[in-house]
Amino acid sequence: MNPPPFGDDEESIAPGPLDDEATDQALPAIASRLRQALQIQGVPPRQQAAWVARLCNLSVSQARRKLQGSGWLFDEVLTLAHHHGLSLDELARDDPAVSTQAAPLEKATVLLEGASTPCQVQIGHLLAPRDQDHAPVQAVRDGERWLVGAPMALRRLHPLAPRYAVQRLMLTPSAPRAPLRVAVIDDDLLAAESLCDWFDDAGGKAQAFASADALLGSDVQQFDAYVVDYILGAGQSSEALIRHLRHLRPQAPIVLLTGRLRDGTASEDSLTTLMRSLKVMFFEKPVRPAVLTAALLNSLDRSNGPTP
Secondary structure, rough: OOOOOOOOOOOOOOOOOOOOOHHHHHHHHHHHHHHHHHHHOOOOHHHHHHHHHHHHHHHHHHHHHHHHOOOOHHHHHHHHHHHHOOOOHHHHHHOOOOOOOOOOOOEEEEOOOOOOOEEEEHHHOOOHHHHOOOOEEEEEOOOOEEEEEEEEHHHHHHHOOOEEEEEEEOOOOOOOOOOOOOEOOOOHHHHHHHHHHHHHHHOOOEEEEOOHHHHHHHHHHHOOEEEEEEOHHHHHHOOOHHHHHHHOOOOOOOOEOOOEOOOOOOOHHOOOHHHHHOOOEEEOOOOOOOHHHHHHHHHHHHOOOOOO
C-alpha cells in the first residue's frame, strides 16, 4: 500500500490517512513550495518536470501534474528534499515561500589551473553518481576543510569521496605580502649594493653592509632574511657572524654566498657543517637573484607555518 500524500505537520507526514479537506489544502501549497525550491536550486521552470521525473522515477507527464498540485507521495517529497538539501519543515510550513536561509559559508580551497586558492563555500546537496560528471564545480571533504574543483581534479585526488554541489563560492584574496627586507653583507660593497638593487626592483627592501660590525651596529631585527658572503675582509670566514645571527633570529632565512671554493679559500666541509648545524642555505657565486629570492620566500613560508 502506498503512503498517503504529504501533509502539513510532523504527525501528518507519517504514513496514515488524511481527510480529504486537509489533502486538498496541502497539495497545492506543497507543489508551489517544491517549484520555488527547484528554481532556487537552479532548476529552471521548463526543466522542472523532467528533473522531478528523473529523480522520482516518474513519467514527465506525471511529474508535471504533481508540480501543478496533484497528489504527492511522501517518498517522492522526501527524495526531492534530500537531494536538494531541504528540510521537510521548509516544505511543509505555513509560510508560502520556501525558506531561503543560506547554509553557512565554510573554509575551503579551490583548485584553479593547478594552483590552490583559499575560498569560502556554501555546500549544497549530495550529488548522485549519475550527476557527478555534470556539475562543473563540486566539493569534497578534505580533512577539516572542503576542497572545491572540477570533477576530474577531485576524482584524481579523492576518487572515492562523496561529492557535493556548490551553491556559492567566494574567493578569499590573499593578504598582500609585505616587502621582503633583506640585509646583504659583503666586503665588496659594490657587489652587495648590486644585489640590493635587484631586491629593490623586485619589490623588496634591501640594505648593503660591508662588514659584520656595520650590520651589528644597525637594527638587526628589522630584517626578514640575511645574505652573507662567506669570506669577508682579510680572508676571514663569516661563521661567527652567522652564529650570532642565528642566536638572534632562530627562524630567519640565512644564505651564505661564496665564489672561493675553487681556490680553496672556502672549505666545503666548513660550509656543510654550517648548513646542517645552523640551518643556512648556500649558493655559489655568481648567484641568480631570482632563484635566491624564491629560496628566501619559500623558507619564510615554511617558518611561518600554514595559513590558518
